[in-house]
Ligand code: HEC
Ligand code: HEC
Ligand code: HEC
Ligand code: HEC
Ligand code: HEC
């Protein structure tokens with residue numbers, strides 16, 4: 001008798017039970033697709049071309065400027081534009097040859113910070129013929145000038161914090177793919193990029209857009225964390241933000257060990273989750289078989 005009540009009760013809630021399983025699977029799939037979509041945002045500095053799209057230029061932060069304000073004399077590497085005798089000169093991309101000192105007139109602070117930062121240092125070393133080119137994660141990459149991160153003709157102003165953060169992720173990822181990937185797996189990446197929460201930290205909130213602080217020293221990292229976690233103490237900076245082996249240098253043994261542990265715990269948690277799900281599905285299936293069996297036996 002008791003068993004019978006239980007069974008008919010279960011029959012009533014069975015559609016609900018099945019619905020929950022389907023909804024869980026659907027949510028996981030939506031999550032995966034959403035993530036893939038967000039990762040495909042174009043980098044902001046990409047695409048420099050001889051033909052200026054004047055419609056896009058008119059929408060840009062520089063729309064009110066005259067071409068002369070940035071191009072002035074039109075002399076690049078000692079060559080006057082446009083030099084009819086040098087058609088090859090016309091076909092070169094100007095991103096690496098442009099004299100960015102011209103930006104300084106209007107953007108003194110950004111320029112000064114850039115000169116003090118790690119990117120300008122890397123650029124000086126790159127241009128120094130006596131020094132060997134530096135190796136960075138993912139092979140040899142060049143150091144960025146203003147033009148690698150900003151499309152000067154099309155850069156928009158007044159974008160939301162989240163939009164700026166998403167575009168920047170694409171720009172940084174082109175040279176720091178491992179750090180970009182580990183950031184996306186971090187709480188800040190999930191809250192900022194996936195959920196679009198403006199309170200989260202984007203790359204430049206911790207590193208600075210132009211100073212690009214390394215943050216390897218706990219004292220420097222603490223200053224960055226304290227902007228949003230005012231109660232943070234030095235131990236707080238022990239939390240690994242870029243928790244993948246690719247984004248930790250081989251010399252940093254303690255951090256590598258920590259990352260390995262994070263991975264082991266993550267795999268353990270995943271295994272527990274997978275086992276529970278497998279049990280859940282198998283259990284439902286067996287129950288269904290039993291229902292059918294009971295039904296057939298009654299007839
Ligand atoms: C805010 C500064 C700025 C203004 C204003 C500006 N430019 Fe430029 N321009 C640049 C920079 C920087 C480059 C170097 C390439 C790059 O990063 O896009 C460039 C490159 C170019 C190039 C070479 C494109 C290539 O293949 O790299 C052309 C052509 C050009 N600009 C034309 C114009 C014209 C025409 C105007 C006016 C409608 C204009 N620019 C206004 C900054 C500016
Ligand atoms: C003649 C002055 C002038 C020059 C030269 C100039 N800019 Fe600008 N820039 C401006 C003004 C004005 C704005 C709009 C600021 C605003 O809307 O708040 C701006 C906006 C920007 C922004 C967007 C800021 C935002 O609001 O997000 C970037 C990025 C930028 N400039 C980069 C550059 C770069 C790179 C160069 C050199 C190739 C350059 N600028 C040269 C005047 C200039
Ligand atoms: C490594 C990429 C990178 C390089 C190189 C770079 N910028 Fe930026 N810049 C950014 C990002 C990302 C932002 C917006 C995010 C922010 O403000 O934190 C930004 C913001 C700006 C702004 C808006 C004001 C501000 O500080 O928020 C200006 C102006 C600017 N950059 C000019 C320049 C100039 C001039 C150069 C070259 C000396 C340069 N940038 C080099 C990434 C870069
Ligand atoms: C065009 C390639 C390029 C782009 C784009 C780029 N970087 Fe870099 N970055 C470099 C190079 C090269 C170095 C120097 C590496 C070295 O010395 O080990 C570097 C170094 C760094 C460092 C370490 C600085 C130091 O003092 O040691 C940080 C942090 C950094 N980048 C963050 C960023 C962020 C954040 C962005 C996006 C806003 C970005 N980078 C975009 C090429 C790039
Ligand atoms: C919440 C703060 C935070 C955010 C957001 C963040 N980072 Fe970092 N990043 C750190 C800390 C802390 C370190 C230094 C410790 C380490 O190596 O793990 C670091 C290290 C780095 C380094 C190595 C620096 C060196 O000296 O070699 C690079 C490159 C870097 N981050 C790039 C990025 C990029 C690109 C993004 C965005 C996609 C990003 N970071 C977002 C905190 C952050």
Ligand code: HEC
Nearest residue numbers: 187191199200201202205206221224225227228236237239
């Ligand atoms: C621009 C703001 C900002 C900066 C800078 C920042 N964080 Fe966060 N952080 C957040 C936000 C927002 C959350 C999500 C909080 C929540 O939902 O509870 C978060 C969450 C965290 C969490 C998860 C636990 C918690 O407290 O909620 C840790 C751990 C963390 N941050 C560490 C760091 C470290 C380490 C740094 C410096 C290297 C740092 N953060 C820099 C905004 C920031």
